[in-house]
Amino acid sequence: MVTLADVARHAGVSASTVSYVLSGKRSISRSTRERVERSIEELGYRPHAGARALASNRSGIIALMVPLRTDIYVPVMLQIAMAVTTTARAHGYDVLLLTGEEGPEAVRRIEGSAVADAMIVMDVELDDERLPLLRTARRPAVLIGLPADAGGLGCVDLDFAAAGALCVEHLAGLGHREIAFIGEAPGVYERHTGFAERTLAGLRSAAGTHDMRLLHRPCASGWTAVAATLGRILEERPGTTAFVVQNEAATDPLLALLRQQRLAVPEDVSVVAICPDQVAAQASVPLTAVAVPAQDMGRRAVEQVVAVLDGGETAGTVLLAPELTVRASSGPAPR
Amino acid sequence: MVTLADVARHAGVSASTVSYVLSGKRSISRSTRERVERSIEELGYRPHAGARALASNRSGIIALMVPLRTDIYVPVMLQIAMAVTTTARAHGYDVLLLTGEEGPEAVRRIEGSAVADAMIVMDVELDDERLPLLRTARRPAVLIGLPADAGGLGCVDLDFAAAGALCVEHLAGLGHREIAFIGEAPGVYERHTGFAERTLAGLRSAAGTHDMRLLHRPCASGWTAVAATLGRILEERPGTTAFVVQNEAATDPLLALLRQQRLAVPEDVSVVAICPDQVAAQASVPLTAVAVPAQDMGRRAVEQVVAVLDGGETAGTVLLAPELTVRASSGPAPR
DNA sequence: TTGAAAGCGCTAACAT
DNA sequence: ATGTTAGCGCTTTCAA
Numbered sequence: 001m002v003t004l005a006d007v008a009r010h011a012g013v014s015a016s017t018v019s020y021v022l023s024g025k026r027s028i029s030r031s032t033r034e035r036v037e038r039s040i041e042e043l044g045y046r047p048h049a050g051a052r053a054l055a056s057n058r059s060g061i062i063a064l065m066v067p068l069r070t071d072i073y074v075p076v077m078l079q080i081a082m083a084v085t086t087t088a089r090a091h092g093y094d095v096l097l098l099t100g101e102e103g104p105e106a107v108r109r110i111e112g113s114a115v116a117d118a119m120i121v122m123d124v125e126l127d128d129e130r131l132p133l134l135r136t137a138r139r140p141a142v143l144i145g146l147p148a149d150a151g152g153l154g155c156v157d158l159d160f161a162a163a164g165a166l167c168v169e170h171l172a173g174l175g176h177r178e179i180a181f182i183g184e185a186p187g188v189y190e191r192h193t194g195f196a197e198r199t200l201a202g203l204r205s206a207a208g209t210h211d212m213r214l215l216h217r218p219c220a221s222g223w224t225a226v227a228a229t230l231g232r233i234l235e236e237r238p239g240t241t242a243f244v245v246q247n248e249a250a251t252d253p254l255l256a257l258l259r260q261q262r263l264a265v266p267e268d269v270s271v272v273a274i275c276p277d278q279v280a281a282q283a284s285v286p287l288t289a290v291a292v293p294a295q296d297m298g299r300r301a302v303e304q305v306v307a308v309l310d311g312g313e314t315a316g317t318v319l320l321a322p323e324l325t326v327r328a329s330s331g332p333a334p335r
Numbered sequence: 336m337v338t339l340a341d342v343a344r345h346a347g348v349s350a351s352t353v354s355y356v357l358s359g360k361r362s363i364s365r366s367t368r369e370r371v372e373r374s375i376e377e378l379g380y381r382p383h384a385g386a387r388a389l390a391s392n393r394s395g396i397i398a399l400m401v402p403l404r405t406d407i408y409v410p411v412m413l414q415i416a417m418a419v420t421t422t423a424r425a426h427g428y429d430v431l432l433l434t435g436e437e438g439p440e441a442v443r444r445i446e447g448s449a450v451a452d453a454m455i456v457m458d459v460e461l462d463d464e465r466l467p468l469l470r471t472a473r474r475p476a477v478l479i480g481l482p483a484d485a486g487g488l489g490c491v492d493l494d495f496a497a498a499g500a501l502c503v504e505h506l507a508g509l510g511h512r513e514i515a516f517i518g519e520a521p522g523v524y525e526r527h528t529g530f531a532e533r534t535l536a537g538l539r540s541a542a543g544t545h546d547m548r549l550l551h552r553p554c555a556s557g558w559t560a561v562a563a564t565l566g567r568i569l570e571e572r573p574g575t576t577a578f579v580v581q582n583e584a585a586t587d588p589l590l591a592l593l594r595q596q597r598l599a600v601p602e603d604v605s606v607v608a609i610c611p612d613q614v615a616a617q618a619s620v621p622l623t624a625v626a627v628p629a630q631d632m633g634r635r636a637v638e639q640v641v642a643v644l645d646g647g648e649t650a651g652t653v654l655l656a657p658e659l660t661v662r663a664s665s666g667p668a669p670r
Numbered sequence: 671t672t673g674a675a676a677g678c679g680c681t682a683a684c685a686t
Numbered sequence: 687a688t689g690t691t692a693g694c695g696c697t698t699t700c701a702a
Contacts, residue, residue, distance in 0.1 A: 001449075003695055014673045019697060029671060046447030050394060051695035053385025054678045061450075064432070068417055078413050082403055085434050094450065097399070097432040099420050112381025114336075115396075115429065222617035249617075256591040256619060282557035282584075284591060338679055349689045354681060364687060386679035389694045 002045045011039035022047065053114070062093045062305055063116035065130075067100040067123035073184075073248055076276060076294045077122065080144060083298025084120060091306045093117070107133045118305045120144060126192040140308040142301045142315055146194045154308070154315025156301045160195045160274075163290040163322035164202025167244045167272045170288070170324055172210040175333035176242040176270065179207070179214055180233045182226075182254065184247050186218040199246055199274065215240070221249035230257050241333045242270040248279055255284050255329075266331030273329075280327065288330035290322045337380045346374035357382065388449070397428045397640055398451035400465075402435040402458035404522075410583060411611060411629045412457065415479060418633025419455060426641045428452070442468045453640045455479060461527040475643040477636045477650055481529045489643070489650025491636045495530045495609075498625040498657035499537025502579045502607045505623065505659055507545040510668035511577040511605060514542070514549055515568045517561075517589065519582050521553040534581055534609065550575070556584035565592050576668045577605040583614055590619050590664075601666030608664075615662065623665035625657045 008015045013032060020026045021036040028036075039045070053059040064084050066077060085095045096116050098106045100123055107130050110116050117139055121130060124145035134141040134153055142154035171179055181203055183189070188196045200216060207214035215237050219229040229250075233240060245251050251273050255265060263269050265285050273280055273289040280289035297320070304315045343350045348371060355361045356371045363371075374380070388394040399419050401412060420430045431451055433441045435458055442465050445451050452474055456465060459480030469476040469488055477489035506514055516538055518524070523531045535551060542549040550572050554564040564585075568575060580586050586608050590600060598604050600620050608615055608624040615624035632655070639650045 001695095004697095005695075015696080016674080016698075017672060020672090023697080025698085027671070032671080044447070046444070048389070048695050049448040049450040050385045050388025051678090052697080054383065054389050054680085054694085055696040055698080057678075057697095059385060061431070066417075068421070074410050074413055078409055081432065082401075082434060085432050086403070086436065089434070089437065095432045096396070097416065097420050097430045099417060099424070101421065102424065109381070112379070113384040115384040223619040224617075252587050252591075253619065256587075256594070259591070259595070282559075284558040284588065336679095339681095340679075350680080351682075351690080352688060355688090358681080360682085362687070367687080383679050386694090387681080389678090389696085390680040390682080392681095392694075 001048075002043045004045070004047065007036065007039045007043055007045045010043060011036045057114070059115055059117055060093055061096050061116045062088050062302065063096040063098055063106075063110045063119045065098045065100055065106060065119065065121045065123075069100070069123075069187075075248060075279065076292055079276065079294035080122060080298040080301075083295040084302055087299045087302040088306075091302065093302075093306070104130050104133055107137065111137045111139060117309055118142070120301045120305060124194055126194050126197060140305060140315065142304045142308075144297055144301050146198065146317070146319075148194075150317055152314075154301075154304045155317040156297050156304060157195065157317075157319060158292055158297065159319040159322055160198040161202030161205075162319075163274055164199040164204075164244070165206035166290055166322050166324045167274065168203055168206035168210060168212065168214075170272060170326070170330065171242045171244075171270060171333075172206075172212060174242075174270065174330060177212050177333065178237060178239045179212060179242040179244060180237060180240045181214060181216045182229060182233075182243055182245045182247055182250055183216060183218045185220045189218055196246070203244065213237070219247055219250050221247070223253045226250045226253035227257055230254065234261075240269070242272065242330070244272050244274070246274040248275050251275065251279065251283055251287065259284075265329050268334055270330040270333070272324075277325065280325070283329075285329045286327035288325065288327045290324045293320055296320060336383075337378045339380070339382065342371065342374045342378055342380045345378060346371045392449070394450055394452055395428055396431050396451045397423050397637065398431040398433055398441075398445045398454045400433045400435055400441060400454065400456045400458075404435070404458075410614065411627055414611065414629035415457060415633040415636075418630040419637055422634045422637040423641075426637065428637075428641070439465050439468055442472065446472045446474060452644055453477070455636045455640060459529055461529050461532060475640060475650065477639045477643075479632055479636050481533065481652070481654075483529075485652055487649075489636075489639045490652040491632050491639060492530065492652075492654060493627055493632065494654040494657055495533040496537030496540075497654075498609055499534040499539075499579075500541035501625055501657050501659045502609065503538055503541035503545060503547065503549075505607060505661070505665065506577045506579075506605060507541075507547060509577075509605065509665060512547050512668065513572060513574045514547060514577040514579060515572060515575045516549060516551045517564060517568075517578055517580045517582060517585055518551060518553045520555045524553055531581070538579065548572070554582055554585050556582070558588045561585045561588035562592055565589060569596075575604070577607065577665070579607050579609070581609040583610050586610060586614065586618055586622065594619075600664050603669055605665040605668070607659075612660065615660070618664075620664045621662035623660065623662045625659045628655055631655060 119141040122144045126148040146157045273287045277291040280287040454476040457479045459478045461483040481492045608622045612626040615622040
C-alpha cells in the first residue's frame with residue numbers, strides 16, 4: 001500500500017508538505033506542489049480514510065437514515081437517497097446508509113464511534129424520539145421533514161400545508177364544492193408523520209376558507225385497499241366531484257377504478273395528486289399535481305449539512321414552496 | 336470523548352485487556368471481563384471507528400453500489416438495499432451507499448482509501464467495466480447479478496433463465512401457443528444487463544422446446560409507452576393469448592389496458608409476471624408470477640461477503656431457484 | 671515556504 | 687490471564 005510517506009520520499013519533501021498539498025491548508029511553492037502531485041499520480045496514492053479520520057477527527061462521511069418501511073412512498077425515498085448521495089459526493093463526502101429500524105440507538109452509535117461527521121434523517125415523526133439525541137449530539141444533523149419542534153435542528157421539507165391548500169384552491173377555482181382526500185396508509189397517520197398531518201391541516205384549513213366539504217380517508221397500498229376506500233367514499237359522499245391523492249401507490253388504481261365506474265376524468269370527477277412529477281406525468285391520465293421535489297430535498301439537506309461542517313453556519317428550516325402543475329386530470333366541476 | 340485508555344484506567348486494567356474484552360480474541364477472567372464491561376457501560380464508551388480502522392486495517396463497512404437510474408425496478412432496488420443494510424448490521428457492518436454513476440472510479444476510490452472492507456455491486460452488465468478492477472482488488476466483492484464471466488467473483492442472482500422457462504412452461508401447460516414478452520426498457524437491453532438477457536434466453540429456449548411462438552418487446556415505463564407496446568403486439572400478433580411481463584412499471588398499466596380493450600384476464604388472455612411477490616399480489620388482478628426474491632438476494636450477498644471477510648472462504652455463484660406462484664391472472668388458453 | 675515530531679485511539683505481537 | 691509497547695497513516699502544531 002502506498003502511504004503518504006512513500007509520496008514524500010518519492011517527491012523529496014517532508015510528509016507534512018504532502019499533507020498540505022492535499023489539503024491546501026497552507027501555501028506551497030508552485031514547483032513543489034507540482035512535484036508532489038506528480039508523485040501522487042505516479043504512485044497512485046490514496047489517503048487512508050481511517051488514518052485521516054483519526055488524525056483529523058473528520059471521517060468524510062454523512063450518515064443517512066432511511067425508513068425501513070418499504071410500503072410507502074418508495075420512489076420518493078429512493079430519489080431522495082440518490083440525490084443525497086450524488087450531492088454529498090460533489091462535496092467530497094460519502095454516504096452511510098442506516099435503516100430507521102435501529103431507531104435512536106443508531107444515532108448513539110454513529111455519534112459515539114465518530115463514523116460520520118453529520119446525519120441526515122428522513123421520515124421524521126412530529127414528536128420523533130431521535131430528536132433529543134440529535135440536538136445534544138456534537139455533530140450536526142439535518143431532518144428531511146418537519147417535526148413539531150425543530151428546536152435548533154436544520155430541516156428541509158416541502159411546505160405540505162401550502163401544498164394541501166394549493167390543491168384545494170385549484171379545485172375551488174374550478175367550482176368544486178365537495179372533495180375527498182385519499183391519504184397515506186393509516187399507519188403513517190398513527191405514527192404522526194409530519195408531512196401527512198401538515199398536508200391534512202392545509203387541506204382542511206383551505207377547505208374551510210372556501211366553504212368546501214372535505215372527507216379524509218387514509219388508504220393502504222394495493223388495488224383492493226384503493227377499491228375499498230373509493231367505494232366507501234362514493235357511498236358516503238355521492239356528491240364528491242374531486243379527489244386529492246397523496247399516496248403514490250393509489251393514483252393508478254384510482255384512475256383505473258374510476259374508469260371502471262364510468263366516471264370520466266376530468267369531466268365527471270377531477271383528480272389532483274401530491275407526488276413526484278414523474279409519477280404524475282406517467283399516469284394513465286396525466287395528473288394535475290403538486291410536485292414532491294424529492295431531488296431538491298435531498299440536495300438541499302446535504303447543502304445544509306455541508307454548510308455547517310465547512311462553514312460553521314447554523315442551519316435553519318428550509319420550506320420549499322409547492323408548485324402545482326395543471327395536467328389532464330382536473331377540470332370544471334360538473335353541472 | 337471517552338477513550339479506551341479511560342476505560343482501562345477506570346477498570347484498573349491495561350488497554351489491551353479492554354481491547355480483548357471487546358474483540359473476544361483472547362480469554363479474559365470472568366471477574367475482569369465484568370469489571371471492564373461495567374466501566375464501558377458507566378463511561379458510555381464507544382470505540383473510535385477511525386482509530387480501529389487504522390490499527391486493524393478493517394473499517395467495518397461494506398460498500399454497496401446501486402444504479403443511479405431510478406427509472407427501472409425501483410422497488411426491487413430499494414428492497415435489496417434495505418436487506419443488505421439490515422443483514423450487514425446483523426453481522427456488525429455498516430453500509431456505504433455508492434451510486435453507479437461514479438462507475439469504475441468508485442471502485443478505485445473505495446479500494447484505495449480503504450474506507451470499506453468489501454463491495455457489493457448491483458445492476459451488473461454482462462461485460463461490466465468494473466469487473467477487472469474488482470477482480471484485482473485486495474478486498475472481496477460480490478455481485479448481485481451475473482456477468483458473462485464471473486471469473487472468481489462471488490455472485491448472487493435469481494436464475495432468470497430458469498424463471499423465463501418456468502413462465503413458458505406454465506403457459507404451455509395451459510395450452511397457450513402464442514405468447515408475447517413485455518420486457519424492461521430498451522436501455523436495459525442496450526446495456527446488456529445480465530438478468531434481462533438471461534430471462535429472454537430462457538424464454539426463447541423454452542418456447543422452442545414447447546413449439547410456441549414468442550414475441551419480445553422491450554417497454555419503457557409510463558402508461559403511454561405500455562399502451563403503445565400493447566397496441567403493436569396485438570396488431571402484429573392478433574393470436575397472442577398470453578403475456579409474460581418483466582417490468583414492474585408495466586404490469587398495472589397492462590392490466591388496465593387489457594380491461595379497456597375488453598380482454599378479460601385470464602379468460603381471454605393470461606398474464607404471467609416476473610416481479611416481487613408483493614407487487615404481484617397487489618395488482619388489480621393478482622398476478623401469477625415468478626417472484627424476484629429481492630430480500631433474499633440482498634441477504635445472501637451480505638452473507639457471502641461476510642463469509643469471505645470472516646472466514647476467508649472464497650465465494651462462488653449462488654443462483655436462486657425461481658418459484659412460480661399461481662394467482663388469478665393465468666388460465667387455459669381460449670378455444 | 672518547508673520540515674520535524676507529537677499525537678489521534680486502537681490493535682496485536684511480544685512478554686510475563 | 688494480563689500487561690507493555692510499537693506501530694497503523696495521517697494532521698497539525700511548533701520551529702526554522
